[in-house]
Amino acid sequence: MLNTKNIYKPLKAKLTEVIEESPVIKTFVLIPEKEFSFGTGQFIELSVDGIGEAPFTPSSSPLVKDKLEVTVMKTGYVTEYMHDLKPGCHMGIRGPYGRGYPVESFYGKQVLILGGGCGLAPIRSLLYALEHIKDKLEKVILCYGSKTASDCIYKPLFSRLNSIDKFEAHRTVDKAEPGWDGSVGVVTTLLNKINVNLKNSIAVVCGPPVMMKFGTIRLLEMGYSDDQIYLSMEKNMSCGLGKCGHCMMGEFFVCKDGPVFTYNELKNTPDIWK
Amino acid sequence: MHYLSIKKEEWDKTIEQLLLSYSIFATMDNEYGMDYEMVSPANIRKISYNKAKPATSLKTFFLPVKENVTSSRLPDKYRIILGAPTCDIQGLKLLDEIYLDKDFNDIFYRERREKTILISTDCFEKQEHCHCTSYGIKPYAVTDADLAVIRMGDLIVLRLITAKGEDFIKQISRPQDMNDQIIESEIEKAHDSAVSLLQSSNEGLPDYKSTGKLVMEAGKEIWVKYSASCVSCGACATICPTCSCFLMIDKPEFEKVKQLDACQYPGFERVAGGEDPLFDLDKRFRNRYMCKYVWKPEKFGSIACTGCGRCIEACIGKINKNELFLELAK
Numbered sequence: 001m002l003n004t005k006n007i008y009k010p011l012k013a014k015l016t017e018v019i020e021e022s023p024v025i026k027t028f029v030l031i032p033e034k035e036f037s038f039g040t041g042q043f044i045e046l047s048v049d050g051i052g053e054a055p056f057t058p059s060s061s062p063l064v065k066d067k068l069e070v071t072v073m074k075t076g077y078v079t080e081y082m083h084d085l086k087p088g089c090h091m092g093i094r095g096p097y098g099r100g101y102p103v104e105s106f107y108g109k110q111v112l113i114l115g116g117g118c119g120l121a122p123i124r125s126l127l128y129a130l131e132h133i134k135d136k137l138e139k140v141i142l143c144y145g146s147k148t149a150s151d152c153i154y155k156p157l158f159s160r161l162n163s164i165d166k167f168e169a170h171r172t173v174d175k176a177e178p179g180w181d182g183s184v185g186v187v188t189t190l191l192n193k194i195n196v197n198l199k200n201s202i203a204v205v206c207g208p209p210v211m212m213k214f215g216t217i218r219l220l221e222m223g224y225s226d227d228q229i230y231l232s233m234e235k236n237m238s239c240g241l242g243k244c245g246h247c248m249m250g251e252f253f254v255c256k257d258g259p260v261f262t263y264n265e266l267k268n269t270p271d272i273w274k
Numbered sequence: 275m276h277y278l279s280i281k282k283e284e285w286d287k288t289i290e291q292l293l294l295s296y297s298i299f300a301t302m303d304n305e306y307g308m309d310y311e312m313v314s315p316a317n318i319r320k321i322s323y324n325k326a327k328p329a330t331s332l333k334t335f336f337l338p339v340k341e342n343v344t345s346s347r348l349p350d351k352y353r354i355i356l357g358a359p360t361c362d363i364q365g366l367k368l369l370d371e372i373y374l375d376k377d378f379n380d381i382f383y384r385e386r387r388e389k390t391i392l393i394s395t396d397c398f399e400k401q402e403h404c405h406c407t408s409y410g411i412k413p414y415a416v417t418d419a420d421l422a423v424i425r426m427g428d429l430i431v432l433r434l435i436t437a438k439g440e441d442f443i444k445q446i447s448r449p450q451d452m453n454d455q456i457i458e459s460e461i462e463k464a465h466d467s468a469v470s471l472l473q474s475s476n477e478g479l480p481d482y483k484s485t486g487k488l489v490m491e492a493g494k495e496i497w498v499k500y501s502a503s504c505v506s507c508g509a510c511a512t513i514c515p516t517c518s519c520f521l522m523i524d525k526p527e528f529e530k531v532k533q534l535d536a537c538q539y540p541g542f543e544r545v546a547g548g549e550d551p552l553f554d555l556d557k558r559f560r561n562r563y564m565c566k567y568v569w570k571p572e573k574f575g576s577i578a579c580t581g582c583g584r585c586i587e588a589c590i591g592k593i594n595k596n597e598l599f600l601e602l603a604k
Contacts, residue, residue, distance in 0.1 A: 004381060005381075006343070006381055007378045007379070007380060007381075008343035008380075008522070008532065009343075009344050009528075010344075010528050047524055047528060049524070049526060049527070049528055050524055050526035052523075052524045053524060075546045076546030076547075077546075078546070079546060090528075092528040208547070209549060234545065234547075235543065235545065236542075236543050236544060238521065239522055241377075241378040241380075242372070242375065242377075243372055243375075243378070243380070243518070243520070244519055244520045244521065244522065244535070245518075245537065245565075246521075246542060247543075248537075248543075248565065251568070251570075256378075274549050274550075274551040
């Protein structure tokens with residue numbers, strides 16, 4: 001039967017809470033008008049009425065169907081308007097779109113997650129999903145880097161993760177502020193502190209382009225193979241439907257073929273880190 | 275091939291009758307050349323046949339420049355497009371793959387497609403930059419259009435192509451099976467002559483696949499050289515029968531407006547964080563050829579350049595992609 005759904009029409013969602021994560025990052029808690037489910041790592045197009053829409057990967061658990069959390073860094077035209085929104089208003093949601101993390105293929109393995117900056121938002125959703133299936137995993141290790149300690153989002157997440165069986169979380173900052181007694185240095189320095197069983201591990205990288213690039217290079221040096229590394233790519237996904245062309249990266253539509261790719265799929269595509 | 279024929283005078287009357295139940299657009303000569311016009315009883319006699327492509331490509335009938343995709347009404351009237359050249363018919367195949375994709379079917383595109391009777395016309399001539407045969411396309415439709423129409427003196431000859439076309443023809447009682455071997459052989463001769471004209475004027479131009487290889491392997495210098503006079507106006511993409519990238523614009527009440535866009539405009543791929551892979555003019559320029567000859571063929575079954583040559587005609591910087599490819603092929 002032919003699908004009669006209008007693929008461009010958003011679903012309205014009520015903004016019920018705005019959580020300030022850092023001076024430039026807020027989490028928007030949304031209750032969609034209809035049940036809305038997504039796979040971890042998939043993204044949505046979130047719109048401010050009459051202003052514009054932008055792609056975000058939800059930061060909440062994919063197991064929760066009636067509520068959605070989206071963590072947004074104030075960085076452009078649409079996100080500036082988003083940061084001014086107050087609870088009670090409505091936002092628009094289209095999606096979910098794309099190919100998320102293939103968590104079922106992680107069964108029995110160690111999952112190493114390398115995150116940077118606002119990349120922790122999609123990672124948080126992945127961590128919820130992995131926590132749900134932790135009996136089927138060997139270990140989950142999170143290595144996360146932020147510019148400073150105050151730029152780090154979801155601070156309580158780290159102590160909580162460290163209290164979960166099979167989970168461990170490490171943090172580093174590029175620049176130490178007074179009172180910080182943890183690691184200092186780029187996120188890849190944390191990789192020297194962890195023990196992984198390379199043969200039975202996969203790595204997930206999510207963060208700003210430069211961090212993704214050097215993170216991937218370091219993982220390859222450690223001995224990870226190209227298809228053991230999962231990258232969450234960020235491009236100008238405008239329609240989310242594999243049509244508008246804005247997110248083309250070589251022959252891929254990042255919105256439809258990704259946003260999660262293995263490095264093996266992308267290694268011959270030029271300019272992937274831009 | 276199954277041909278029907280009808281006297282030109284009778285055909286014109288048939289079109290007039292069809293106007294009662296269809297909107298009809300047809301290629302007509304105007305003071306600037308030839309383009310699609312809305313047919314009315316007053317201009318039926320101006321419809322042109324057997325000529326090379328109109329100024330506008332067929333895509334404009336299926337992908338409007340700007341369209342509200344949340345509240346627009348779907349078209350309810352069937353329409354006939356008469357006179358589309360084969361290059362444009364072939365161009366629609368790529369648009370079909372993109373817009374009728376099984377995961378995300380665009381209902382606006384689909385409705386327009388389903389409610390259109392596509393009547394192609396055979397090109398018995400070529401324009402300066404026509405090069406469809408270099409990319410494996412014949413200047414006359416034997417697939418994909420519903421019907422093809424040819425004018426042979428005071429006779430209109432119709433070639434049946436699809437079942438939709440045959441059903442349509444059943445509504446018109448006048449055309450009769452054509453059993454005139456002489457006319458059929460004249461049509462064949464006209465086809466052969468158009469093909470040889472196209473082939474001889476595009477001698478040496480690499481075919482579609484070879485062009486992809488050349489584009490992929492070409493160094494930065496050639497892109498810098500040929501993009502030097504590009505002003506990023508996007509005319510090449512706008513006029514192209516297969517370029518279909520768009521922009522989503524938000525309007526109050528969560529309405530979305532879809533507007534055609536082009537990778538030749540600065541900022542096309544820019545993300546909020548500031549990264550812009552296509553910031554440099556030469557990269558932007560190269561992107562369009564990589565898309566047409568390398569990436570789209572990897573992803574889709576249909577070709578992304580049909581050799582219509584409109585991008586060459588439309589370029590205010592006088593950039594001729596075929597000169598570029600000939601230089602690469604040297």
